[in-house]
Amino acid sequence: MKILHYRVFLFLIINWGCIVADPDIPEGYNSYEKGGEPEAHINVWELSQYSAVLKINIASVGNRKLTQLRACYSETNPLPDTTDWVRDIYLQYKPDHEELLLSLPDLEPATNYYCRLYLANSDSGSYTNSVVFSTKAPSDDSSWEKVASIPWIEEQYACGFNFADRYFALSSLYPVEGGNKLIEYLPETDEWVKRSVLPFGCRVGPVAVVAGGKGYAGLGDIEVITEDGSHRYYSQQDWWCYDPETNEWERKADIPARTTGMMAAFGIEEKVYVVTSTDYWNSTPMQVWEYDTRSDAWSRKRNFPGDKLQRASSFVIGGRPFVFTGITNRMEEGGNVDDNKVEYTSCMWEYEANTDTWHRRVDFKGGGRERMVAVALDGKGYAGFGVQPVTETYLIRAVDWWCYDPDTDRWGRRSVLTDWFNIRPSISFALRGHVYIGSIYDGVWKYAE
Incomplete structure (x- = not known):
């Protein structure tokens, strides 16, 4: 029985300084106000057929305490927002830890997903860059x-x-x-x-x-x-x-x-x-x-x-x-x-x-x-x-x-x-x-x- 090996290709789609309209974010509320926007980065940590683990690095929370931290992901939207699938991970965030791991279960095999974070403090809110990852495909008849x-x-x-x-x-x-x-x-x-x-x-x-x-x-x-x-x-x-x-x-x-x-x-x-x-x-x-x-x-x-x-x-x-x-x-x-x-x-x-x-x-x-x-x-x-x-x-x-x-x-x-x-x-x-x-x-x- 042949076993097919699949290589996972990861790449970043960069959205330079652009904030997408979002129904959960007040009009005019963007990262340029008051110069205190929070900042974070996403990297793919682990992939399987049905799940992904992403490593999140909180680079800066700006001039105020972080009040919102959400992971938005989608199969079709390269710039996912809170109208797509959302996981609220604010409770996982601890100010004295710069990194945290985000688990995304119940995914589909051999499928591309887009993911980015929305962060906000009392002054401003913004999205991170998007990361794109592919779940692993079924490799053989072993099921x-x-x-x-x-x-x-x-x-x-x-x-x-x-x-x-x-x-x-x-x-x-x-x-x-x-x-x-x-x-x-x-x-x-x-x-x-x-x-x-x-x-x-x-x-x-x-x-x-x-x-x-x-x-x-x-x-x-x-x-x-x-x-x-x-x-x-x-x-x-x-x-x-x-x-x-x-x-x-x-x-x-x-x-x-x-x-x-x-x-x-x-x-x-x-x-x-x-x-x-x-x-x-x-x-x-x-x-x-x-x-x-x-x-x-x-x-x-x-x-x-x-x-x-x-x-x-x-x-x-x-x-x-x-x-x-x-x-x-x-x-x-x-x-x-x-x-x-x-x-x-x-x-x-x-x-x-x-x-x-x-x-x-x-x-x-x-x-x-x-x-x-x-x-x-x-x-x-x-x-x-x-x-x-x-x-x-x-x-x-x-x-x-x-x-x-x-x-x-x-x-x-x-x-x-x-x-x-x-x-x-x-x-x-x-x-x-x-x-x-x-x-x-x-x-x-x-x-x-």
């Missing part, structure tokens, strides 16, 4: 460990039920002798065991989610190959419930709409939400349907406001669902679809179920792609891999792995897995504090930061 294979390699596994302490995968794409399987992963022995046969058989792009302590699955398309070799897809509306305690399936109310495969779906408490469309590439909007597990009833919600998507990804972080990436076709004038204008999107949306409202969030930083694996763990969302375009006609498999923090609305790159070759549907799940991804080609890999 990943291959732990298992999937024994039934003739079947495709693209979705599953992720309970708190159990995971079940559904074989879906191709019909197999003896019926399509529901299999369970055993983390104690890193083995798979067959639990049941799927009552609805094979599907293209079915839904599988957990809500109210049970698994719900169905919908998708049935693929039929005609005599002339063409492929036809027939939308399915059936809906099934799986009880992991009894290992039994029960037919539930059909969704009252025509749906397409490869849709987005998620569960929140006792309800399931399905984001789909009545057709792959026509001008009809993406519909949102809510299924209530207690009443066994479907209801139509507001349409999804983003682009019409296929092969999007989703995860639910602490009850907050997010839908992101995928592919979309652009419409020509007159409402027709141009099949040659497939676009890979990096857009991300959050759904607020209580108000039936969608909110646009920061784009996925890894660029537009499809078929990403995605899973939530410990208040964060993890996603990566999939297929992304290099040119209009050339696609590559992605090997990068990212983390999303919903509290800061930020994506950060976490690692790579160069041994991951799969570009087909894959599974992902979280068990016992670890994230797992898997496919019939690459086996099952466990991730740990």
Whole structure:
């Protein structure tokens, strides 16, 4: 396994005698008043993938006692101020010590940051010069460990039920002798065991989610190959419930709409939400349907406001669902679809179920792609891999792995897995504090930061 070495480049951006307007600083309050401006210098002391330690030297506090000392930092602003991220370090300052160390945690790997100080006494206030530093990048595949294979390699596994302490995968794409399987992963022995046969058989792009302590699955398309070799897809509306305690399936109310495969779906408490469309590439909007597990009833919600998507990804972080990436076709004038204008999107949306409202969030930083694996763990969302375009006609498999923090609305790159070759549907799940991804080609890999 290759280990890549990254050199950290540090450089200073000097802002000669310039004070940037700041909402926390009174108008006309600058370092030239009364000749008593404080002065400090910043140097980079230590860097890691997720943090930085800066060494601060207080050269002068001017003619008065220091009253404010703040560290301002940003990913995008070369001259950060108090409208950016701020750490108040005044309490760390001791007049009889010229130096102090500033720790900046929760940073993103392989990312440039700008940082400078704001100092003030009763006479004046000013900013220091900016320092720029780069956090270290993931250097190899060491965050990943291959732990298992999937024994039934003739079947495709693209979705599953992720309970708190159990995971079940559904074989879906191709019909197999003896019926399509529901299999369970055993983390104690890193083995798979067959639990049941799927009552609805094979599907293209079915839904599988957990809500109210049970698994719900169905919908998708049935693929039929005609005599002339063409492929036809027939939308399915059936809906099934799986009880992991009894290992039994029960037919539930059909969704009252025509749906397409490869849709987005998620569960929140006792309800399931399905984001789909009545057709792959026509001008009809993406519909949102809510299924209530207690009443066994479907209801139509507001349409999804983003682009019409296929092969999007989703995860639910602490009850907050997010839908992101995928592919979309652009419409020509007159409402027709141009099949040659497939676009890979990096857009991300959050759904607020209580108000039936969608909110646009920061784009996925890894660029537009499809078929990403995605899973939530410990208040964060993890996603990566999939297929992304290099040119209009050339696609590559992605090997990068990212983390999303919903509290800061930020994506950060976490690692790579160069041994991951799969570009087909894959599974992902979280068990016992670890994230797992898997496919019939690459086996099952466990991730740990």
